[in-house]
Amino acid sequence: MTAQRVPRHVAIVMDGNGRWATRRFLPRVAGHRQGVESLRRCVRACSDRGIEVLTVFAFSSENWNRPKDEVSGLMDLLLLVLQREVPRLAADGVQLHFVGDRTALSARLVSGLSKAEADTAQNTRLVLNICFNYGGRWDIAQAAAQLARHGHPITEESLGRAMALAHSPDPDLVIRTGGEQRFSNFLLWQSAYSELYFTDCLWPEFDEAALDLAIEAFRGRERRFGKTSEQLVAGHQPQPLQSQVA
Numbered sequence: 457m458t459a460q461r462v463p464r465h466v467a468i469v470m471d472g473n474g475r476w477a478t479r480r481f482l483p484r485v486a487g488h489r490q491g492v493e494s495l496r497r498c499v500r501a502c503s504d505r506g507i508e509v510l511t512v513f514a515f516s517s518e519n520w521n522r523p524k525d526e527v528s529g530l531m532d533l534l535l536l537v538l539q540r541e542v543p544r545l546a547a548d549g550v551q552l553h554f555v556g557d558r559t560a561l562s563a564r565l566v567s568g569l570s571k572a573e574a575d576t577a578q579n580t581r582l583v584l585n586i587c588f589n590y591g592g593r594w595d596i597a598q599a600a601a602q603l604a605r606h607g608h609p610i611t612e613e614s615l616g617r618a619m620a621l622a623h624s625p626d627p628d629l630v631i632r633t634g635g636e637q638r639f640s641n642f643l644l645w646q647s648a649y650s651e652l653y654f655t656d657c658l659w660p661e662f663d664e665a666a667l668d669l670a671i672e673a674f675r676g677r678e679r680r681f682g683k684t685s686e687q688l689v690a691g692h693q694p695q696p697l698q699s700q701v702a
């Protein structure tokens with residue numbers, strides 16, 4: 457069976473900002489700034505195409521190891537997004553979630569993230585999950601720790617419910633721009649049955665046409681969720697193993 461519709465949930469590793477900037481003899485943080493423009497365009501395009509959830513990887517648990525000025529540049533950029541982009545996103549019906557470990561973030565950032573989430577909580581057009589200080593391993597570990605703390609049994613279902621992305625269904629399509637073909641600790645639990653799409657396009661250049669190519673590739677995939685092609689032809693509806701939330 458071939459997926460004909462748009463994916464319900466698209467997740468993106470937005471890679472290639474640094475190279476985009478370096479090729480223009482600009483500082484790497486200029487590439488991240490251009491990355492915000494590209495993100496704004498992508499949010500609109502997803503919304504226009506009826507995609508319900510967009511999840512993006514903005515800062516990984518490992519990105520603290522980057523040069524100090526790049527790390528502080530990314531923190532400043534997040535503040536700028538909160539001040540400048542959130543009102544626009546709110547007006548466009550976007551419901552924002554920031555996913556990741558907030559304990560290492562400044563008090564100013566933490567209160568800004570909570571306010572942005574509260575201000576957009578009633579919006580329904582598109583859910584935008586921004587993964588910031590996020591790692592797939594961190595998420596699995598924090599979910600397990602939560603369950604252990606409360607003495608709950610650890611099962612696939614209980615872990616799934618304790619994950620930081622439990623408010624969204626698992627991603628149907630995971631895109632990575634920038635030419636590398638790896639997960640880099642993104643959505644390790646949630647992407648068990650996601651279709652993967654890699655493109656050489658650098659994130660600042662990922663436009664509507666590039667998104668449409670990814671959706672087109674997704675439509676050509678057969679999603680079997682562990683079943684055989686013959687079972688799908690016989691009319692068994694493919695279902696992910698983990699029951700979907702929301």
Ligand code: FPP
Pocket residue numbers: 470471472473474475476484488489491492495513514515516519530533534537586634659
């Ligand atoms: C990876 O490209 C990108 C990042 C580590 C940051 C992604 C951030 C944005 C797209 C801006 C959005 C930001 C916020 C705060 C919402 P890279 O720097 O590894 O690129 P390279 O592989 O070419 O060096």
